[in-house]
Amino acid sequence: MAVAGKTGNLLERLVREGSFKWLLGKSSYFDEEFEEMRNSPSAGSNWIHELSPIANIVVRRCSKTLGISSSELQEGFDQEASDSIKQPLRFARNFLEYCCFRALALSAQVSGHLPDKMFRRLTYDMMIAWEIPDAADRPLINVDEDISVGLEAFCRIAPAVPIIANVIISENIFDVLSASTGGRLKFSVYDKYLSGLERAIRKMRSNSDSSLLSALRSSRGEKILEVDGTVTTQPVLEHVGLSAWPGRLILTDHALYFEALLVVKYDKPKKYDLADDLKQVIKPEMTGRLGTRLFDKAVFYNSASLSEPVVMEFPEFKGHARRDYWLAIIQEILFVHKFINKYNIKGVARNEVLLKAVLGVLRLQAIQDISSAIPKEFKALLMFNLCDQLPGGDLILESFANMSNLRDLDCSSDSRAGSVMNSISALDMVPNLGFVFGTSTNTSKESRLAVGEISVGEMTSLEKEVKESKSNYKKVESAKATVDGVKVDGIDTNLAVMKELLYPIDELGKSLKSLAYWDDPWKSLGLCLVFIYIISRGWIGYAVALMLLFLSAFMIMTRYFSQGRPVEGVKVIAPPPMNTMEQLLAVQNAITHGEQLVKYGNVILLKLRGLFLSIFPQATEKFAFALVATALVLALLPSKYIVLVVFLEIFTRYSPPRKATTERRSRRLQEWWFSIPAAPFVLERDNDDKKRN
Structure with a gap:
């Protein structure tokens, strides 16, 4: 009791001195929990002095979710974590991650967790606490209305719940959600995003439970991800040769279906399989009346099973966002099946991988639902599309394939005997969202955690590959920006630029031509004798190597002497303007x-x-x-x-x-x-x- 009273006095003094004013200003929603902690008889044993106040609150919520005390959580961490994770300088954040991941693994297995306001607030507060986990950390915010979270916190906590994000695309999701709030994520936007996810899940569940393509989908248990063309003012046009026909387009997690619209009903659906290896080609296409290429609003599809390619047109008055969206989600399903076939993924691991692509489509639908500004690049929000674009994306998928195959062997196996705690799998979470996907594992509702994409206190191989790839991608984007900056219009101007850039080579060619035509006989004779000697002695390889070394030395010396100086632009005399x-x-x-x-x-x-x-x-x-x-x-x-x-x-x-x-x-x-x-x-x-x- 003395310890509890001492801790209660400590909390009261912190409030009085203003240490919590950043939270309590303007009636913070933390008020009640601080008051409860101050009056709790077990306040002394549950208060962890190494953690910040908000981190203590989050740990307390995690302990309530798990049904154990904060001290028991700390004992579990001390037993399971490795020595490197328990270092004093890293203890606060690593222990917080341990508590968060355990609580989220259990919470995500409860039916109806996504619509639960308590669950949403808990995940967001985990991000806030992750930014200021240590007792010595100074808060970056002043009042409750200013509370927001940054990129690192979101990318660390959000992937622990597979429906919210994953390691590969979490940064891009954060960029979209925080675009209107200065690069910091507000709870109001985050809450709308989760509401959008809930609606997208209900929509998919409703479509999949409907009679749409029921006979065709039943054999593989296909889930309907998207339907378009049901509104007469926005049909989908299928072009085969010079003929075009309006109808309804349906995308499942295995195939694409088109139902031509007849007078009062739809015709028998045509199936374009995305799961089998049919050498499919899917790309943007231009179309128009009678085969003319006028409008960039279509998707081209061809495969080994078709006698001629098919073009799906998505008419709209302005832009081609509708087409870009469909192109991205069709390619995502195609890419995930290519990935499955390439690495021969089967069983539970196959269901897990396929679900990753499905969840990516649901996230994209949620963002479209809540955002007035449609993302410019849909593919950046889809895992397999993004890996197709990123430098080293194949290495990311290879690392992901290794993780997926581990799940198929044994969900509970861990070579380090529990020293690293991982996030819950997507398959174990999906049944609690209201639909069944493939065959789930028999994960019990204990504190055991399944193999996932993140681990406490360290980066997984997948995270390392993603970080390196995105770093290289930024370099590529920077290089592309310079390329776009030097592009000019007009044939005459481009020819003038090319002529100036080729000037050194042109001068070298003139010199060699002069020597070959013996304009100066003594120079030509000297060069001829030197080459005769080199060839007769068999030194051609050495001569070429010496030239390459000279060129390399010139480049290194140029870099050394021009370090820090701005690069001089090539001066080009612009040709007279042409009408x-x-x-x-x-x-x-x-x-x-x-x-x-x-x-x-x-x-x-x-x-x-x-x-x-x-x-x-x-x-x-x-x-x-x-x-x-x-x-x-x-x-x-x-x-x-x-x-x-x-x-x-x-x-x-x-x-x-x-x-x-x-x-x-x-x-x-x-x-x-x-x-x-x-x-x-x-x-x-x-x-x-x-x-x-």
Whole structure:
């Protein structure tokens, strides 16, 4: 009793001195709990002096959830945690995580936990306490209305409840939720997000329990994730060839279905399987009337099972957000099945992985439901889409696959004998949200925790891969920003930029050409003798290595001497401005020039065909003799002598002694080439072109 009275006096003094004023100002919702703690007979034993006041409150709530005292929680932590986690400097936050993860693992197994206001407030207060866990921490907020949480706290606590977030996309979810509140997450926004999740779950449960595609879905127990095209003013158009038909599009966790709209009912659904390995291709597409490419509002789908690709159009008056949303969720289901097939994931682990993708779609629907500003990038909020974009995303999925396979072996196994406490699995939580998904594990409602994505006091391999990948992604985005900054419009301007950038190479080419044409005989002779010596001694590899070392040394010296200095931009003299007609003429000239190059290429190929088919026997005989001579030289002479002969032939052909002979030989070679007739060809029209006409 003396200890309890002492602790109660301590709490009373802290309130009186203002240490809790940041919480108690303007009638904080913590008032009642502080008063209860102050008057509790067990206040002394349940107050942990290393924790901050808010951390003590959160630990007290966790102990109530688990049905044990705070001191018993501390004893459990001391027994289960490793020495590195129990270090004094890390004790407060690690112990808080231990209490939070244990409480959340149990709370998430209670039916109706997501709509529960107490559960929502508990998870949010855990984030607040995570930011200021230690007794020595100074709060960053003044009054109750200013309470908010930051990115690190959200990314640490939210993934402990699989429906709220996961390790891979938690940062992107936080960015969307806190976009309107200056990068800090308010409880009002967080509460709306969870309400949106609840509505998305009810919608999926209602669709899956309905008669939609019941006969087709029953064999695999497919869950309906999204339906579109039911409103006559916003149909979905299916394009096959030049025909288009309105209808209803349905996405499940295994396939995509389209039901064409007839007069009073829907036609038999067409199934586009996403689960089997059919070499599917899904990408954005442009469409329009009669096959014209006008509107960027469609999704292209093709697979090995289709005779021709299918295009799903999502008409809307402005933008293509509707199409982008559908493209993202279709690709998410396709990517998750590719992941399952690649790593041969089966059983419980397969259900767990597939559920990750389903929960990602539900989160995206929840964010769309509560946010007036639709996210610009839907794929960033979907786990498998994001891994497809991130540098090293394959490593993230590989690490995730290893974790999933561990669940299939033994949910309770832990190589470190319980020294690391993990979060609850998604499958164990789903039945308590009101629907069944696959086969769940027999997780009891004790304090045992299933294998998950986070662990107390340290980063898992998955978290490390995600952190490194996102760090690299920021570098890639920074590089893309510089690329976007140097893009200019206009053919003439781009050609001027290219000419300036290629100036050093152009000058080097001119110097080499001058040496090859022996404009300065002494320089050319000296270079020729040096190369003859290098080739004859077999030092070509050493010469190339020396050039690479010189280039590397130049780059390192440039970096060293220019460190801290701004990079000078390349100065380009802008060409005179061109009007629209001049730009069109420039484009036409470029197209004409390209067409001429293609024609010359075709002529060369047809002449070679004529040589091989002996259309002109005299030319074919000479060509065959040249090939035989080349083959004998390659077979009989050592390689270094061949290189030496080729070098002397190329480099000395315009030297004073050989110049006249070279010109005469070049003329004879051109005459021989021009005398070769081109092989004939017949141009036929394809049947598809006739049909289109």
